[in-house]
Amino acid sequence: MTVKSKNHPAPDGVRIRRALLSVSDKSGLVAFARSLADAGVELISTGGTAKAIAAAGLAVRDVSELTGFPEIMDGRVKTLHPNVHGGLLAIRDDGEHRAAMDAHGIEAIDLAVINLYPFEEVRAAGGEAAEIIENIDIGGPAMIRAAAKNHAYVTIVTDPDDYARVAETLAENDGMVPLALRRELAALAYGRTAAYDAAISGWFAGDLGIEAPRHRGFGGQLREVMRYGENPHQKAAFYVNGDRRPGVATAELLQGKKLSYNNINDTDAAFELVSEFALADGPACAIIKHANPCGVAVASSQADAYRRALRCDPTSAFGGILAFNCELEAETAEEIVKLMTEVIIAPAVSAAAQQIIAKKKNLRLLVTGAMADPAAAGVHVKSVAGGLLVQERDNGRIAQSALQVVTKRAPSDAEIADLLFAFRVGKHVKSNAIVYARDGATVGIGAGQMSRVDSARIAARKSEDAALAAGEAKPLTAGSVVASDAFFPFADGLLSAVEAGATAVIQPGGSMRDAEVIAAADEAGIAMVFTGMRHFRH
Structure with a gap:
């Protein structure tokens, strides 16, 4: 059943005579309330908001006077009343609505200034379930939606960032707000309540362990409008969703230009990859280009980790993204500034390193x-025509104890260490992914090919180019191990790795031709282990 409209045209300008203010975030509140009072607007408010306004010496009417009913149940019930919602929802030009207002003593509310209980902040801070639930706002969203629906007559303000322009509009228009601004503010209001409800429903689903809720919402708050997206003809914006996971969205930009769409995407990929390596593994460095690693290494020193990561593919590293798993040090910074780099992200930066990086004014430096x-849980969302694909974040990890040796020769301890390292890196390489590694560093990476054998060959070719750049006679893959993100469907990919000089292989297994691939490995005299877990990344 649809509700028919009475088709009352919205007036262009609506004079603000009475305002209802009820806010959790009180930043800018008093100044805005004062500007309204100076414009002759009657102020009505609730609880702590009313106290803050009154403390500033401004006349304010408590909402309980408007409703004729006190706040009860710890403030859970205070604005859910016909005198509030009638004042917000009444169509001023409708005779029946006017008669109902007169009959029941309902006063029109022309401006609603409302923001919500800090549910997202309490959830992100790890509050207990009872505290999180208590911070689910009920009256706020109801009033916001009511005012936004009736934007033909009511102005709704949900963000302190909009206080100044509403105050300026009132001053410039003799106390009136034009329809265009009322419509814009209504759209912002519905966006806010949608994101709020999405956060609440998402928390419930996670808390209850519901993997696929019947309805699922995703929301975010605009961080910035970007110059463009992946390409200059694409518009783009960056939104944050309140998740406190350390990374590009929560990092502080210490220097450099704003991050572009591609910078954010690549920096996220870089930091997620380097986060695979704990400090106990040693200082780690990941170099990313177009969301794929072109070099990753762990070493006894951070500077050495950077040099070894760079050695894997110095050509691709030009203009890349650098991520570290420990505080950026001066020695590393001295090495970095020798090469064109777009972004550095690390958990911290020393004062000396920051001074060195400052010489490159356009180099973006982020600290998380x-x-x-x-290993943390999370979701990954991808849009498709007509819908969304939602899956868990790939937080799968393979321990040494889970490895299944399937060849006659078992890998050595050194090979096992490199195999686990390579497989961990391979998780962050676009499929089909092949990663060669030696002594805790990648020495060849093949990414995003339609054929796994092509990925193996490309990685080997890059290894040859890197060896040439380093002045070495043999390809870097000589004596390496190799990781495949998914099984080898045929022996040809494995044989390409053997040809490149790999001595051990790690792969998920599970192919119909596993026996053929194992036989090829045995014939070549190399070791191979199965993980039983694949890491497709599309």
């Missing part, structure tokens, strides 16, 4: 304060 937990 902490590393991301690679």
Whole structure:
């Protein structure tokens, strides 16, 4: 059943005579309330908001006077009343509505200034369930939606960032707000309540362990409008969703230009990859280009980790993104500024390193304060025509005890260490992914090919180019191990790795031709282990 409209045309300008203010975030409140009072607007308010306004010496009417009913149940019930919602929802030009207002003593509310209980902040801070639930606002969203629906007559303000322009509009228009601004503010209001409800429903689903809720909402708050997206003809914006996971969205930009769409995407990929390596693994560096790693290494020193990561593919590293798992040091910074780099992200930066990086004014330097937990749960969302694909974040990890040796020769301890390292890196390489590694550093990476054998060959070719750049006679893959993100469907990919000089292989297994691939490995005299877990990344 649809509700028919009475088709009352919205007036262009609506004079603000009475305002209802009820806010959790009180930043800018008193100044805005004063501007309204100076414009002759009657102020009605609730609880702590009313106290803040009154403390500033402004006349304010408590909402209980408007409703004729006190706040009860710890403030849970205070604005859910016909005198409030009738004042917000009444169509001023409708005779029946006017008669109902007169009959029941309902006063028109022309401006609603409302923001919501800090549910997202309490959830992100790890509050207990009871505290989180108590911070689910009920009256606020109801009033916001009512005022926004009736934007033909009511102005709704949900963000302190809009106080100044509403005050300026009132001053410039003799106390009136034009329809265009009322419509814009209504759209912002519905966006806010949608994001709020999405956060609440998402928390419930996670808390209850519901993997696929019947309805699922995703919301975010605009961080910035970007110059463009992946390409100059694409418009783009960056939104944050309140998740406190350390990374590009929560990092502090210490220097450099604003991050572009591609910078954010690549920096996220870089930090997620380097977060796979704890400090106990040693200082780690990941170099990313177009969301794929072109070099990753762990070493006894951070500077050495950077040099070894760079050695894997110095050509692709030009203009890349650097991520570290520990505080950026001066020695590393001295090495970094020798090469064109777009972004550096690390949990911290030393004062000496920051001074060195400052010489490159356009180089973006981000600090996160902490590393991301690679084992933490989360969701990944991808849009498709007509819908969304939603899956868990790939937080799978393979321990040495889970490895299944399937060849006659078992890998050595050194090979096992490199195999686990390579497989961990391969998780962050676009499929089909092949990663060669030696002594805790990648020495060849093949990414995003339609054929796994092509990925193996490309990685080997890059290794040859890197060896040439380093002045070495043999390809870097000589004596390496190799990781595949998914099984080898045929022996040809494995044989390409053997040809490149790999001595051990790690792969998920599970192919119909596993026996054929194992036989090829045995014939070549190399070791191979199965993980039983694949890491497709599309």
